[in-house]
Amino acid sequence: MTTPAVSSRDLPHPVREEIRLESVLHALSDPLRLQIVRELAAASGELSCSHFDLPVTKSTSTHHFRVLRESGVLRQDYRGTAKMNGLRRDDLDDLFPGLLDTLLDAAARQAARLRSN
Amino acid sequence: MTTPAVSSRDLPHPVREEIRLESVLHALSDPLRLQIVRELAAASGELSCSHFDLPVTKSTSTHHFRVLRESGVLRQDYRGTAKMNGLRRDDLDDLFPGLLDTLLDAAARQAARLRSN
DSSP states (O other), rough: OOGGGGGOOOOOOOOOOGGOOHHHHHHHTTTHHHHHHHHHHHHHHHHEGGGGGSSSOOOHHHHHHHHHHTTSSSSEEEEEEEEOOOOOOOHHHSTTTTHHHHHHHHHHHHHHHHHOO | OOOOOGGGGOOOOOOGGGGHHHHHHHTTTTHHHHHHHHHHHHHTTTTTTGOOOOOSHHHHHHHHHHHHTTTTEEEEEEEEEEEEEOHHHHHHHHHSTTHHHHHHHHHHHHHHHHHOO
């Protein structure tokens, strides 16, 4: 008997009740992670890790996605060789009504403000 | 000529335009700092550092208040020997409309949820 290979590809996620506000805020306190979340929100669907053009090494990029996954901000699943990412909007909206949209609005306002300076 | 003693007691604060969303979220990603902000919001006025009964050493407490001040979340001023703290609600509401109240609501919901478990 061997363990099915697929199990080693199952990535750990917190269930809804385990998601903590402090961890969500920490996950979003990094400019690149905030950018990832903004792109996912704008796409309103799943995006592969390779879709994101981040100015960091592969291992740093993997770290940022892991922080977002472990905090409960996004869900990661393998589709073949691609790691797909989707915002956990339902879970976040249920736990913290309005928070995700307010954060996205704040990030958009700041980006516009910094561009215009 | 000597420099007036008061100047060494002036604490550095970012001006409104220097406040960054990422720094605000980082400041609020710690449970004790989030608790400080919740108490300040509930007090709707200034509170001295010694008002807060935090389960940490004096130097750790000072660190937490400094992170909150340097991120622009609160303003600290000396009144005699007391260091007084006040939320920078006007600045935060202007830069990120609705964010502070949404975060306070999220923190209150989580606290109620964890108490009921």
